[in-house]
Amino acid sequence: MKTLLVIKANTFDWLQAVFPDRSPLLASVCNKPLLEYLLDFAILCGSRHFRLATDMPLAKVEAVFGGGGRWGIELTYAPIRKTDDLATALQKNSRYCAGSRLLVMQGCFFLHYDKQKNYGPFMQTTAPGELLTCATGRILIHDATPLKTAPSPDGSPPPLALTSLRSIGELYRLSMRVLGRDARQYVLPGYNNETDVYIGRNVMIARSARIEPPVMIGDHVQIHKNAIVGPGAVIGRNVIIDAYSRIHHSVILDKTYVGEHLVLDRKLAGGRRLVDPGEETMVQLEDAHLLSTMRPSSRGRNRLQRLGHGLLAALLWVVLAMPYALLSFILKRQGRWRRSEAAYWVDSSGRSVRLTRVFLNPSGFCGRIAASLALDRYPLLGRVMRGDLALIGTRRLPATAANRAVIEADAGYRPGLFSYAEAEHWPVPEYDQDIVDRFHLAHQTLIYDFVMMVKVLLNKLHEETALCKSISK
Amino acid sequence: MQIDQQVMKNIFVFMPRGRLDAASAPLLRERLAAGDGGNMVLDFSAVDFMDSSGLGALVAGARRLRAQHGDIKLACIADTVRRVLELTRADRLFDIYDDPEAAISSFAPEKSV
Amino acid sequence: MEFQIQTRTDGPIAIAALSGRVDAANSRQLRRQFERCLKTTNRFVFDCQALDFIDSSGLGAVVTCLRKALATAGDIRLAGVAPKVKLVFELTQAEKLFTFFSDADQALASFADQHA
Numbered sequence: 001m002k003t004l005l006v007i008k009a010n011t012f013d014w015l016q017a018v019f020p021d022r023s024p025l026l027a028s029v030c031n032k033p034l035l036e037y038l039l040d041f042a043i044l045c046g047s048r049h050f051r052l053a054t055d056m057p058l059a060k061v062e063a064v065f066g067g068g069g070r071w072g073i074e075l076t077y078a079p080i081r082k083t084d085d086l087a088t089a090l091q092k093n094s095r096y097c098a099g100s101r102l103l104v105m106q107g108c109f110f111l112h113y114d115k116q117k118n119y120g121p122f123m124q125t126t127a128p129g130e131l132l133t134c135a136t137g138r139i140l141i142h143d144a145t146p147l148k149t150a151p152s153p154d155g156s157p158p159p160l161a162l163t164s165l166r167s168i169g170e171l172y173r174l175s176m177r178v179l180g181r182d183a184r185q186y187v188l189p190g191y192n193n194e195t196d197v198y199i200g201r202n203v204m205i206a207r208s209a210r211i212e213p214p215v216m217i218g219d220h221v222q223i224h225k226n227a228i229v230g231p232g233a234v235i236g237r238n239v240i241i242d243a244y245s246r247i248h249h250s251v252i253l254d255k256t257y258v259g260e261h262l263v264l265d266r267k268l269a270g271g272r273r274l275v276d277p278g279e280e281t282m283v284q285l286e287d288a289h290l291l292s293t294m295r296p297s298s299r300g301r302n303r304l305q306r307l308g309h310g311l312l313a314a315l316l317w318v319v320l321a322m323p324y325a326l327l328s329f330i331l332k333r334q335g336r337w338r339r340s341e342a343a344y345w346v347d348s349s350g351r352s353v354r355l356t357r358v359f360l361n362p363s364g365f366c367g368r369i370a371a372s373l374a375l376d377r378y379p380l381l382g383r384v385m386r387g388d389l390a391l392i393g394t395r396r397l398p399a400t401a402a403n404r405a406v407i408e409a410d411a412g413y414r415p416g417l418f419s420y421a422e423a424e425h426w427p428v429p430e431y432d433q434d435i436v437d438r439f440h441l442a443h444q445t446l447i448y449d450f451v452m453m454v455k456v457l458l459n460k461l462h463e464e465t466a467l468c469k470s471i472s473k
Numbered sequence: 474m475q476i477d478q479q480v481m482k483n484i485f486v487f488m489p490r491g492r493l494d495a496a497s498a499p500l501l502r503e504r505l506a507a508g509d510g511g512n513m514v515l516d517f518s519a520v521d522f523m524d525s526s527g528l529g530a531l532v533a534g535a536r537r538l539r540a541q542h543g544d545i546k547l548a549c550i551a552d553t554v555r556r557v558l559e560l561t562r563a564d565r566l567f568d569i570y571d572d573p574e575a576a577i578s579s580f581a582p583e584k585s586v
Numbered sequence: 587m588e589f590q591i592q593t594r595t596d597g598p599i600a601i602a603a604l605s606g607r608v609d610a611a612n613s614r615q616l617r618r619q620f621e622r623c624l625k626t627t628n629r630f631v632f633d634c635q636a637l638d639f640i641d642s643s644g645l646g647a648v649v650t651c652l653r654k655a656l657a658t659a660g661d662i663r664l665a666g667v668a669p670k671v672k673l674v675f676e677l678t679q680a681e682k683l684f685t686f687f688s689d690a691d692q693a694l695a696s697f698a699d700q701h702a
Contacts, residue, residue, distance in 0.1 A: 058559055078571065079555065079564040091579060095572035263679050274673050281669040286609070287642040290677065412560075424529060432532055435561040439525045442560045 001101045001123060002049040003042040005035075006089045009056045009082065011108035011136055014167050018282055019270055022253070023060045025052075029110060029171065030178045030234055031189050031200075031218045035061065038105055039071060040187055041113050046120035047103060051096050053078040053089050090142070099144050101128075107137020110163045110174050114185045117158040126157070136164040172268050172277035175234050175251050179214050190216065200237065209241075218254070236270075238294050255294040262290065308446040309391040312453065313384035313417070324378045327370045336361035339379075343399035346388050346415060348407050352399035353388055355380060372461045377417050390416040392423075392453050394437040412438050423455035476504055484512045484577055490519040493527025493554075501527065505534030510541030514576045518549040523557050532563055544580070548573040587616055589623050592694070598627040599697055601690060605636035608644030616644075620651045628660025631693040635666035645680055652683060661685075665693040 009016075012024035026033050035052070042050050050073055052061070058077050068075025076096070080089050086106055090097055103123065105111075113119065128143040139162070165171055178186065183196065190198030196214035205211065205223045212230035218237035223229055225243045232249035235241070239252050242260040252258060253270030268275040271293035275282045285291045331337035338359040343352045356379045362371035370376070383389045389396075393416025397403040407413045420440035421433040440452065474497035477488040487504055491497065505513070515531075523531075535545045548570045550558070558564040570576040589602045600623040608616060623630070632648070640648075652662045665687045667675070675681040687693040 055565075059556070062556075077552075077555065079559060079569055081565065081568065088579075091575050092568065092570045094570070094575040261679070262677050264677065267673075267677075274677060276669065276673055279669050281673060283639075283670040283673045285641070285674070285677075290642060424525065432529070432536075435532060435563050436525050436529060438561045439528060439557065 001045060001047045001103060002096065003038075003045075003047040003051070003103045003105065004090070004093060004097060005038060005050070005052050005054075006080070006086060006104065006106045007052070007054045007056065007108065008080075008084075009054075012056075014165075015171070018168055018273060018275060019253070022270065023057070024108075025054065025056055025058075025061045026064060027171070028236070029175050030183070030186075030216050031198075031236060032186070033064070034108075034110065034165075035065070037111060037186065039065075039068075039073070039075075040115065041111055041119070042103060043071060043073060044113065044115065044117075044119045045103060045123040047073070049074050049076075049096075051076045051078055051093060053080045053093060055080050055082045055084070097142065097144065102142040102144070104140045104142055105137070106139070107134075108165050109134050109137035110165060111139070112159070112161040112163065112182070112185070114159050115187055116185075119158055119160070122157050132160065132162045134162040134164040136166055137162065167277075167280060168268060168275050168282075169277040169280055172251055172275075176232060176249060179216055179234055180232060183214070188216070190218070206243075224260075240294065257288075257292045257294055259287075259290045305446050305449070306387045306390075309449065310385045310387060312450065313381045313391050317378075317381045317385070320373060320375065320378060323369070323373055324375050327366050327373075327375055328378075330366050331360065331370060334364065334366070336364065336367050344396045344415065345399050345403060345407055345413070348413055350404065353383070355383065355389075355396070372463070374418070374457065374460050380417050384417055390414050390449070392416045392418045392420060392449050392456065394441055395419045395421070395433055412441055414441055418453065418456045420452055423452045423459055474500060476500060478504070481577055482580075484514060484580055486514045486516060486573060486577065488516040488519060491521070493520055493523040493530070495524070495526040498526040498530040502530040502534055505530070505538060505545070510538065510543045512543050512580050513538065513545040514548055514573055515545060516548050516573045517551065517554055518573075520554060521551055523554045528557060528561060528563060532566065535566060546570060546576045546579065548576040587612070587619065589619050591623065591626055594694075594698070596698060597629065599629045599631060599694060600627050601631045601633055601694070603633045603636065605638075607639045607641075608637065608647065609639065609641040610643040613643045613647035616647050617650060621654070624654060624658075628655050628658040629697050630655060630660070630662040631665055631690055631697075632662055633665045633690040633693075634668070634671065635689070637666075637668065637671055640671055640674055642678070645674065645678060649680055649683060661697075663687060663693040663696060665690040 007025065009024070012027070015024050015027055025035055028034065029037070039050060050068060062077060065075055078093050080092055084092070101124065126141060128141045130138055130140045132139050163174060188198055190200045192198050194213065197211065198216045200217055200219035200221065202219055203217055203221045206225040206227070208225045209223045209227045209229070212228065214232060215230035216234045218235055218239065220238045221235055222240045224241060227241045227243060228246045229235065229241060230248070233247040234251045235247070236252055236254035236256065238255045240257045241247060242258060244260055245258055245262040246264070248265045250264040250266060251268045256270055258264070258269065266278060268277050269291055272285045272291055273282055274285060274291060328337055340357050341354050342357060344355050346353050358376040358379060360370055360376040361367050380389060384391050393414040394412070396415040397407065419433060419437055421436040424436055474489060474491040477490065479486045489501060493501060538545050546568045550569060568579065570579070587602055587604050589600055591598050591600050655662050662684065664684050666689050667686055672681065687696065
């Protein structure tokens, strides 16, 4: 039997609205991704093949789940489009679905099952069609070839139920329920020597801190002096609970810092956001010492890159100073040079800066030289040296709310003086440019950027000569 | 790189073999341009690598074809190609099938070359 | 923020309407205005119906004001605090220091009950 999981982004809108920078596919209940519960269940049913078909970005999920080797299964991935329905998703995976019984799980839900029960025989003999539904999803059985004899399930079906997931509140209550009541039904991460206490790896608990079951603590967690964690606490990975704080009946998501002398009772916290699951209210805190996100330490690499870009920018600044001074003067006189200012987003944290834009008319001898040397970008070299812009990166986006949403959703924004797409020859309307920029951003290193910069400058030179040729024809 | 070509049910089925990179992108671009507003399926079973030039040829070709009221669908993409399409969000532009036959039958009967 | 003194039969009560944000930018102003009113009365109602956001400096200012009021046997009562603002009070345990009312009238009335 094979398993196909069809999940669309819109079923997780409620989660994205509150935590836009967390991948919905990795949303967890008791520190175990929802996806992994489904994987475990599929294995209990005797399925050794599992395919995830989704319109959501798969990179993070693939990084965590890989090819399924950890569970001894074959896990594959298929992209589908936002508008695809189940029939289309099946058609797009027709080769996978052919030739065996198929367990289809569609939507966003939590599956209640018991790891000690055997679901195999039931799944093999139950009639095809819809098995279970809830408001936000369902599971069904498809048969490639109809069974020869009418199936007769033996005995009563093993325990199985679906719960819809439509709000943070429901996710929270589920976590509390699994922790408090149903933990034994699932394989949960962490060392479980004491009942109702699950502790991950690399966990530091101060001697004066107290842990009261039931409690779940993920990997790489620090609990500082006199803190009280539990009862009813689910702490994610990479979390710091600072001194004297108390966490009761609450969920702390991955990568969160909880400051000193704080109390979280019946709450859910992730990064800077604090949610009351009962009232469904949310506040985003601005005090890092209260609640904030733990950022991964790729700071070192970024600093080196910014330094590299800054140095090259400084070099260009020096080399092009004379041509700039001369040509900008001449072109201003000729009316072919116009400056204006506008605000642009600088990174994904909502910081914007005002950048000078130069409109250069590349006609006439001086105009062409200025364009081929990209002198219209010269005023912004200072920004690169300051570290606000990269020398080469993705397209700069003006500071509007719509663009802010795009940046938050993408997490691949590194505005540059030049964009990677300018190193390519083929004509690029805006959308295509973004695709190319993302490709190069994903593969970039400092050396790569230098090489691309050379390509851009050569391209500009080539463009101008090509333009000259076409004009003179 | 070579591109095998078939016509099945009035739809062009192209099967590039090898790498889709700066060297082979022009060939792909040429073949897609020759489609002339028809429907196409690109069978990627023999493609093991695609970089930004290959991606560019694919995207530009698809755009041109769709402007002429044709369409192009992809089939049997390898994991490496899938990752490139995904990280560049180009996967939103295409219907991707794991079987070329399914891709061919997904075209509505009226629209064909 | 506006401070208004309401004269009552049992003594004046000051009502402060807090709106928008109370944060590092205006928390000092809040404290100054409070201290000015403290000369007239030590009973305050902070009407928070239009309050969107409060951060730790804002909270610090409000708590400092409360301490000053309590020192002269007065009080600050909070009215109309939005749920998402209340979350910040709960997080920092500042909610234990205050009494919350659903609107300014109820808060004002509560002072009268005390004297009855």
